[in-house]
Amino acid sequence: MSDAALYALADKMGLDLPQGLDRVFVIEELMDAVAEDSQDSQISGSLAGVSLKFEAAKFSGPELDEGEGGTQPQTRLEQRYNQTAIKVIVRDPSWAFAFWDISEADRDKLRSDDNGISLFLRVSELQTASDGHREFFDITVSPDDLQWYINFPNPEAGYRVDLCAREGAHPRLLARSAEISLPRELLPRARKDFDPDTAELLRLSGSGRLDIEPKEEDNPQRILKSGAD
Amino acid sequence: MESGYLALVLNAHLPFVREPDYSHFLEERWFFEALSESYLPLLRMFRKLEADSVPFPLTLSLSPTLCAMLGDKTLGERYMDYLGGQIQLAAAEEKRLQNDPVFSPLARLYRDLYEQDHDDFEGLYGRDILAAFDYYYKRGKIEIITSAATHAFLPAYRNCPEVVSAQIEAALVAHRRAFGKHPAGFWLPHLGWYPGLEDALHAYNIQYTIVTTRGALLGEPTPRSGSFAPLQCGNGLTAFVRDAAASDALWSADSGYPADPLYREFYRDIGFDLPLDYIGPYMAPYTQGPDRIFTGFKYYAISGHTDDKKPYDIEAGRQRAMEHAAAFLADRSAEAAAAAPHMERPALMVCPYDAELFGHGWFEGQIWLESIFRQAASAGAAASAGAAASAGAAASAGAPATAGAGATAADGTAAASAPGTVSPAAEKNPAAGTLPQLLTLSEYTKLYPENQTSMPEFSSWSEGGYAEVWLDGTNDWTYRHIFRMIERMIELAERFPEESGLRERILDQASREVLLVMGSDWPLLMRTGKSAGFARGRIEDAADNFDKIYAMLCSNTVDTEWITHLEKRNNLFPDINYRMFRKKR
Secondary structure (H helix, E strand, O other): OOHHHHHHHHHHOOOOOOOOOOHHHHHHHHHHHHHHHHHHHHHHOHHHHHHHHHHHHOOOOOOOOOOOOOOOOOOOOOOOOOOOEEEEEEOOOOEEEEEEEOOHHHHHHHHOOOOOOOEEEEEEEEEEOOOOOEEEEEEEEOOOOOEEEEEOOOOOOEEEEEEEEEEOOEEEEEEEOOOEEOOOOOOOOOHHHOOHHHHHHHHHHOOOOOOOOOOOOOOHHHHHHHHHO | OOOEEEEEEEEEOOOOOOOOOOOOOOOHHHHHHHHHHHHHHHHHHHHHHHHOOOOOOEEEEEOHHHHHHHOOHHHHHHHHHHHHHHHHHHHHHHHHOOOOOOOHHHHHHHHHHHHHHHHHHHHHOOOOHHHHHHHHHHOOOEEEEEEOOOOEOHHHHOOOHHHHHHHHHHHHHHHHHHHOOOOOEEEOHHHOEOOOHHHHHHHOOOOEEEEOHHHHHOOEOOOOOOOOOOEEOOOOOEEEEEOHHHHHHHHOOOOOHHHOOOOEOOOOOHHHHOOHHHHHHHHHHHOOOOOOOOOOOOOEEOOOOOOOOOEOOHHHHHHHHHHHHHHHHHHHHHHHHHHHHHOOOOEEEEEEEEHHHEOOOEOOHHHHHHHHHHHHHHHHHHHHOOOOOOHHHHHHOOOOOOOOEOOEOOOOOEOOOOOOOEOHHHHHOHHHHOOOEEOOHHHHHHHOOOOEEOEOOOEOOOOOOOOOOOOOOOOOHHHHHHHHHHHHHHHHHHHOOOOOHHHHHHHHHHHHHHHHHOEOHHHHHHHHOOOHHHHHHHHHHHHHHHHHHHHHHHHOOOOHHHHHHHHHHOOOOOOOOHHHHOOOO
16 A cells, blocks of 8 residues: 555544654554554444344344354355456445456466566546546455455545556556445534534434544544535 | 324345255244244234224335245245144143243243234134235235345445346335235335435336435435435435434343343243253254254343343233333434424434344334334324323323333434333423324325435445445355356346246246345354354355356256256245346446
């Protein structure tokens, strides 16, 4: 991930990091923030956890299949279909799941490269900047990888994911995903900035409990940006 | 003008678990348990309310897979066998507990339940439960809507319009087969919505659906009325909005009604409590060894966060359910009253729940539901006579006089008030005492056909609010295989657009296997770890079946015996047309 993408991610997570920091330090800050977010989501997700419990209650039976609770199960289905393709499914405002395969013919072509197979995912924003520049970042994956959870720096943005191989200094496109749109995670502006009736109805509807109100104190930049939309 | 409107919506759904290759199949018990504890009791409630001239304007989604099982003769036979076993166990329990004054009434409760189920299913309805629901549907007492064919979580397939359309089209065909008419509404499995789905729904003349509060509030533009009025997508599809406070009242871990200590404990079951040499024979047909399973006989109350459970008190549970019904209505009244000054029309509160919660998951849920209808009807009658329809009026309809009435909580949503209390806010606000009018969603659209145009955001009602449940390390592996099947099905539909005879049958069966593999129940089970092996097997079986069909079609060979057996095994959607998978142009 480029430095710009790291800073964009930090901004999205409400971290106010000064420019020019050591890359390792930025990553550590992001990891800490992810851990905190995870704790928060465990708390705010407790109600949703109950909903999951109720949804699953109609499936009475063994509480947990031995060795299967919360783990990646073994399937007898083949993992590869000898087809070069990539698909992406959006999970939430920050994450999407990408899975892909490379046909044997394409793998053979890549193996003929002296440097062996070097693969990466190029994650590109669909919207181009005013100067025509298009933001993207790369994720290096191994030839054995067939799937990846991608963290996106900007919610509400559109993205496309390309499965690429490095050929010298140039990337070679192997497969391109369909375009995806990340969902909005916050109201477009603070509740108090809506007309009073709407603000009150949003409050009564539970906008606070759903944690979808922009938090001014946490991230003034975000408010500023959102307000300008 | 009404003080507010309340729309109760139940989604009745189970995955297709019919397995005729085995004499007894454990997962078929999901269907039998839901029939015994939720669907048949729901019909009994309709019967009682109709006899008492109490309106029960319920919107009920019956999923296509559930309809397929409700109409299946093999499962009907097997349900009778299951009931026979339950009645035998009830008799044994009555004998075992005959000298126990605390537990013997509970054994009688279960004997009465299963005998009543037997009488209703066999004698009253002639094993035709769909016709029983249809009776109330045709008389306009309830509204029945449909859902995705195999309850697929549609946002996962938003980039594949062919299969989203197939899920809708197969559902509508199944609905028309069961009820002879086109449904106005479409239940989104797990309320999974994404922008663009409105086109697919509207293309099939669906008038409305329901989205989450999160999805609506994050919509574009932000809804002026919050969750208290439906939205209209650009193409005219109406998106009703789930009421968050009403959801919490039943789903919250701390303040949700089903967690009340007086209610029956779901997880304490004699299947796990009694010696295997006694209880084992009653479970043996469904287990492959000394495994224990839920029997449905549960004698203890929730009793709080303790393993020292108290015996379940039937009457105390019944009373508490009626108190909770009164509290729920009072809380909705308070909610509507709080919204009223800010709206140009009465607030609408849409309350969607899983139907199996009522009776099966929450044993007293049916009492609660019936009490809602009775109290609302009674309060309505009082209001028309000029009297204030209050929680007190509700009490006169059979509810305790100590009905709780909620106010708005600190975070703004209407709080689920503690039973046995009347909140100060409800006392101060006279409007809070006027109960909202119950109606179906179609009735509301007739009253208010025009709504604010807004596009809800992608969301679901499950953990996290988006697709977290359907995409995690336990189940993400399935999508590789599902999408492979979908792509090949589209390819087959394009290659063989005008087939007939045996080849058409084969293609239709391929369509069934694709729809079956998409069921949202499989990733849910993998996520929870419950019956995850079974869920994985359903995915693998469908993928194997499809691959074999694909190979047959490509090689122009047919294993007629095998395909005929598969048609009999996975026999849902008899009117399916594989051409629904053709590319959308």
